[in-house]
Amino acid sequence: SQQGEEDPQALSIQEGENATMNCSYKTSINNLQWYRQNSGRGLVHLILIRSNEREKHSGRLRVTLDTSKKSSSLLITASRAADTASYFCATALASGGSYIPTFGRGTSLIVHP
Amino acid sequence: KAGVTQTPRYLIKTRGQQVTLSCSPISGHRSVSWYQQTPGQGLQFLFEYFSETQRNKGNFPGRFSGRQFSNSRSEMNVSTLELGDSALYLCASSSGLAGGQGNEQFFGPGTRLTVL
Numbered sequence: 078s079q080q081g082e083e084d085p086q087a088l089s090i091q092e093g094e095n096a097t098m099n100c101s102y103k104t105s106i107n108n109l110q111w112y113r114q115n116s117g118r119g120l121v122h123l124i125l126i127r128s129n130e131r132e133k134h135s136g137r138l139r140v141t142l143d144t145s146k147k148s149s150s151l152l153i154t155a156s157r158a159a160d161t162a163s164y165f166c167a168t169a170l171a172s173g174g175s176y177i178p179t180f181g182r183g184t185s186l187i188v189h190p
Numbered sequence: 191k192a193g194v195t196q197t198p199r200y201l202i203k204t205r206g207q208q209v210t211l212s213c214s215p216i217s218g219h220r221s222v223s224w225y226q227q228t229p230g231q232g233l234q235f236l237f238e239y240f241s242e243t244q245r246n247k248g249n250f251p252g253r254f255s256g257r258q259f260s261n262s263r264s265e266m267n268v269s270t271l272e273l274g275d276s277a278l279y280l281c282a283s284s285s286g287l288a289g290g291q292g293n294e295q296f297f298g299p300g301t302r303l304t305v306l
Contacts, residue, residue, distance in 0.1 A: 107293075108293060110293065110294070112297075117278065117300070117302070118299055118300065119194070119280055119282075119297035119298050119299045119300050120233075120280065120282075120295075120297040121297070122294050122295065122296065122297075125293065125294055165233065169293050177223070177235055177238065177246050178235075178293065178295060179235065180225075180232060180233040181232070182232040183232065183233075
């Protein structure tokens with residue numbers, strides 16, 4: 078089963094609105110990352126938040142992490158049509174001397190112009 | 191820096207054949223990971239190579255194998271292809287250092303494999 082699970086599976090909003098996606102995970106983590114994937118392409122790293130951090134910002138992105146609830150949220154403010162993509166959270170599990178990101182199934186975001 | 195490149199971008203094979211996919215990581219990156227992405231299973235980790243050694247392996251059958259060369263370029267091979275192997279295969283590179291930004295992965299555009 079997937080370590081991280083995003084919610085909702087799909088989100089449709091108008092340009093200018095905010096988009097919030099949530100991620101829940103099961104085991105203790107070292108860090109959590111959010112990625113974006115445009116249709117059929119590779120993933121683009123958006124932001125990494127460590128287990129000892131509670132909030133992080135990057136441009137229009139705001140990520141929160143609640144380790145007690147094993148959950149994270151990604152907020153995209155003032156969304157644009159170009160934000161249309163799938164968004165994945167990835168939790169890092171320690172293995173073999175490195176940390177392997179385990180991805181959820183993603184949230185499909187559509188931003189209507 | 192040039193990004194991660196994957197070749198070929200598209201591939202069509204028939205059942206029973208084998209296939210080799212190639213990935214060139216970002217210059218200086220020593221870790222290369224491979225993922226399989228399908229609509230049904232999502233993104234699943236295949237394996238990771240670091241300095242020519244397989245460091246981690248996902249839960250895939252032995253038909254899936256890989257290797258890494260001294261220049262960090264990596265190949266993955268799938269033998270005896272099955273219809274269910276049709277997927278987008280993604281390669282990701284990172285510095286491979288434990289913790290911190292060493293976890294950030296840079297993905298290539300993927301190879302779309304179709305098995306007929």
